[in-house]
Amino acid sequence: MRPNDRRYTETHEWAKIEGDMVVVGITDHAVQALSNGNVDDLVYCDLPEGGLQVEAGQTFGEIESVKAVSDLNAPVSGEVADVNTAIEDHLEVLSKDPWGAGWMIKIKPQSKNLDHLMDARKYEEFLAAQAH
Amino acid sequence: MQTASPAAIQRTPLHDVHVALSAKLVEFGGWLMPVQYGPILDEVRTVRSTAGLFDLSHMGRVVVRGKDRVAYLDRICTNHVAKIPQGSIRYSLFCKADGMPIDDLLVYQGVDEVFLCVNASNTAVDLAWMREHAKGFDVSIEDQTQAIAMIAVQGQESAAILQPFCQGLELAKLGYYKFGFGAVCGIEGMRVSRTGYTGELGYELYVPRAKVVEVWNVLLAAGAPRGLKPIGLGARDTLRLEAGMPLYGHEIDATHDPVSAGLSFGVSFAPEKGDWIGKSALAAIAAAPRWKLVGLRTEGPRVPRQGHGVAVDGALVGEVASGSVSPTLGTNIGTAFVPASVDEARAKVEIDIKGKRQEASFCALPFHSRTRR
Numbered sequence: 001m002r003p004n005d006r007r008y009t010e011t012h013e014w015a016k017i018e019g020d021m022v023v024v025g026i027t028d029h030a031v032q033a034l035s036n037g038n039v040d041d042l043v044y045c046d047l048p049e050g051g052l053q054v055e056a057g058q059t060f061g062e063i064e065s066v067k068a069v070s071d072l073n074a075p076v077s078g079e080v081a082d083v084n085t086a087i088e089d090h091l092e093v094l095s096k097d098p099w100g101a102g103w104m105i106k107i108k109p110q111s112k113n114l115d116h117l118m119d120a121r122k123y124e125e126f127l128a129a130q131a132h
Numbered sequence: 133m134q135t136a137s138p139a140a141i142q143r144t145p146l147h148d149v150h151v152a153l154s155a156k157l158v159e160f161g162g163w164l165m166p167v168q169y170g171p172i173l174d175e176v177r178t179v180r181s182t183a184g185l186f187d188l189s190h191m192g193r194v195v196v197r198g199k200d201r202v203a204y205l206d207r208i209c210t211n212h213v214a215k216i217p218q219g220s221i222r223y224s225l226f227c228k229a230d231g232m233p234i235d236d237l238l239v240y241q242g243v244d245e246v247f248l249c250v251n252a253s254n255t256a257v258d259l260a261w262m263r264e265h266a267k268g269f270d271v272s273i274e275d276q277t278q279a280i281a282m283i284a285v286q287g288q289e290s291a292a293i294l295q296p297f298c299q300g301l302e303l304a305k306l307g308y309y310k311f312g313f314g315a316v317c318g319i320e321g322m323r324v325s326r327t328g329y330t331g332e333l334g335y336e337l338y339v340p341r342a343k344v345v346e347v348w349n350v351l352l353a354a355g356a357p358r359g360l361k362p363i364g365l366g367a368r369d370t371l372r373l374e375a376g377m378p379l380y381g382h383e384i385d386a387t388h389d390p391v392s393a394g395l396s397f398g399v400s401f402a403p404e405k406g407d408w409i410g411k412s413a414l415a416a417i418a419a420a421p422r423w424k425l426v427g428l429r430t431e432g433p434r435v436p437r438q439g440h441g442v443a444v445d446g447a448l449v450g451e452v453a454s455g456s457v458s459p460t461l462g463t464n465i466g467t468a469f470v471p472a473s474v475d476e477a478r479a480k481v482e483i484d485i486k487g488k489r490q491e492a493s494f495c496a497l498p499f500h501s502r503t504r505r
Contacts, residue, residue, distance in 0.1 A: 036156060036168060036171070036172075038170075038171035038172075038174075040171065040173065041171060041172065041173070043433065043434075043435060043457060043464075044433045044434055044435070046434075046488075064434065064435060066172050066173060066366070066435075066456075066457050067167075067172060067366055069437060088433075
């Protein structure tokens with residue numbers, strides 16, 4: 001079971017409330033799908049500058065593997081308050097620790113309500129349904 | 133949820149072999165194909181250093197027979213089919229009257245037949261085009277895509293791996309873009325060509341459908357000590373790009389003509405060829421080209437991708453056709469269309485990714501080739 005202290009999007013981002021912020025990253029499933037289990041397949045991660053206003057569902061960056069580019073989508077609306085720029089030079093952290101050190105941005109949200117997102121159990125069901 | 137559909141995705145006779153090898157399978161050109169068995173970049177390195185085994189059964193295989201076959205093919209092909217010696221192969225295209233390609237293909241000049249190998253995604257369109265233009269010619273067109281499977285052994289070790297299984301076929305004497313027939317793994321009359329899509333020494337084998345699993349397994353087991361591994365279409369795309377070879381839908385398609393794509397070696401304006409479909413349009417383009425295909429390399433982190441912009445001396449004037457990480461060059465590479473007037477020796481070039489510019493440089497095509505060694 002994936003961590004139940006956060007919520008999930010259908011595009012495989014996670015969102016976790018930490019104080020006034022919503023921390024955003026991508027799930028192990030997203031990393032696996034992009035890299036096919038080979039961390040060297042990840043080549044680039046484009047993250048925004050702090051201060052960017054994002055809408056829920058809107059693209060805030062891109063992650064690129066050898067053969068594909070995927071959008072990174074904001075789970076909630078608000079302002080990008082902090083960016084984990086260390087990722088850009090250390091993409092391996094996304095494989096090693098997608099739930100912690102692999103966080104991407106912190107959003108100062110318009111609302112801390114995450115009810116529109118899936119909890120861990122629903123996300124697991126969503127992945128299982130997609131696999132068929 | 134999977135939905136059954138009349139136009140179901142086709143599976144090659146090697147499908148169960150790919151599944152057993154834990155390949156990642158994707159739909160490509162209407163076929164379920166292995167995109168990779170392991171890391172894509174490792175698969176590229178394998179083919180560059182030893183050898184790789186490919187399932188190419190998705191590609192279209194067509195035989196043209198009849199006394200008018202050469203005249204007929206010279207009407208619909210861009211290359212000069214009558215000039216192809218028996219036992220030789222030439223690159224060609226089918227173009228519409230406007231000079232825009234329907235497909236590109238290899239043309240094998242046989243004794244009493246001409247064999248064509250076309251792209252999977254275009255096979256149905258090609259066959260319809262061929263039948264439409266066969267009227268008035270004494271020809272027959274046979275689609276052998278289902279009856280004959282296709283595999284390739286590519287890389288420096290390919291001849292050493294394959295030769296022990298060949299009878300009546302001396303690979304060392306088979307020149308680049310030549311083909312012959314012989315027994316392979318005891319299967320008589322197999323077509324073997326020294327062709328490929330990798331820029332390496334290599335061979336393509338046309339194997340009766342019922343025998344292809346056996347041939348695959350024998351070669352993979354026998355070649356393993358020399359480093360032979362199965363290779364998916366992901367690596368194949370990088371290998372062909374490094375080798376400067378075009379892919380339909382990228383360097384050529386309904387809006388990108390072969391002359392601008394640098395494929396004039398596959399286009400003949402020889403008077404003896406007579407008139408052919410697309411000739412006058414392509415002659416006009418050749419006389420006053422507006423675009424040219426160039427190679428790009430970039431030390432920046434982003435990989436050039438189809439559709440990215442290309443800026444020359446600051447001005448957005450071109451577009452990326454293909455791109456990839458290149459393990460062989462150790463950098464990211466791509467092909468791009470730029471105005472024919474661009475001076476590659478002097479101009480500054482950048483890739484434009486959603487408005488963000490990344491420094492690049494022009495690079496002669498092909499990036500890599502060892503086919504003629």
